[in-house]
Amino acid sequence: MSSRSRNTDDRRGVSPKVDVMYSLKVDNLTYRTRVEDLRRCFEKFGSIGDIYIPRDQFSRSSRGYAFVRFSKKRDAQDALERMDGTDLDGREIRVQFARYGRASATDSREKVRHRRTRSRSRSPRRSKHRSRNPALGLHVIHGQNQHLHKYSLYESMATTTDQQKKCREDVDAVANFSKRYYDIFDARRHDIEKFYQAQAKLVWNGTELDGSGTIAKYLIALPPTRHNIYALDFFPMNDLFPNEPKTFQVFVSGAVVYGSPESNSVPKEKRLFSHVFVLTVDINSSIWVITNECFRFHE
Structure with missing residues (x-):
């Protein structure tokens, strides 16, 4: 053919x-x-x-x-x-x-029904948990519906008051940045460029973008969104780059709904996603910015 x-x-x-x-x-x-x-x-x-x-x-x-x-x-x-x-x-x-092969309509309905049944049967105790990885020194923030539970493995291992204070500051910095990022993305996306370093790079579900201006233009053109963060993990990268400003690699997973909540004419789709980005302090402005980023939908 x-x-x-x-x-x-x-x-x-x-x-x-x-x-x-x-x-x-x-x-x-x-x-x-x-x-x-x-x-x-x-x-x-x-x-x-x-x-x-x-x-x-x-x-x-x-x-x-x-x-x-x-x-x-x-x-x-x-x-x-x-x-x-x-x-x-x-x-x-x-x-x-x-x-x-491609799933039939009946198969698709059965999968949706199965997922809904599983989500209703889950115990509330499993909706929040802690991931421990001493080898990585992983900071973990887990939760649902934007109610994030903060946990720092570093903080539990700190032996002095100064170390504990520093760990809490790191956890709060990453958590606050991430919350502000998704709030701005959902409500005032025209301001999203300020979250990126000028030379930032983004791979958005396979689309490669270079520069904060290009990234912002692409993201602003996407449909309205509502993000729900399920887990936010991060670990410091300064052991790998000791001469660089304070730097973290951040791992986010959650779900995003596309479509304006005021519009009933456009069908809304909820999609699971993974979001990984490198967060550092900009040497010129002294504010937290994203330097590299990868966003992927789950198949």
Whole structure:
């Protein structure tokens, strides 16, 4: 099936019969790889019935993998053996038979029902907990619904009053910065640029952004959000970079709802996410700023 004929089918609402095809999953793609690029590489092995590149719902950027579906199993096997480990757009791709097909509507409803049942059955004691990792000296702040429970492993190990005070200051600094960041992101996102160093770098669910201005412009264009932070962990990095200002690596997990709470016409979607960023004191302004950042939705 040519690219043109498939596009015609899509416009008519005709979906490819992927359940009778042999599907290969292609991993480690660049975010600029297109359907045409994959077709050019794989069509020499046999008739291709469908090529699908999953994309983020909001940014529309590729998620870094794709499915190439062949009409014959032998052709799919040949493509796997010949293409696995080869270079595509400067990356070594990984090719394997896809383990799962697209979920049916019934399967999706069952998964949602199962998740809701689990969430209702969880004990309140499990909603807040402490993660201990003495090897990393990990500071942990866990909780739900923005009610964060503060805990510092450093503080428990400190032997002097000055050490305990310093540990509490570090915990409060990271917790307060993180709370302000998400509050501004949700309510006054036009002010988000001040949280970033001028040369900051961000990878937002696969989209690479350089510079505080570029980052702010991209984030401001996203739909309205409401963040719910489940866990916030961090550890100091000054042992690795002793000559740098005070620096922390921060790990955040939670859920975000997209869509204005005042609007009932736009469906709202709750998505789990992981957020990792490097937090340091800017030498010019003496305020906390993000220097490097990675944000990812959970699949």
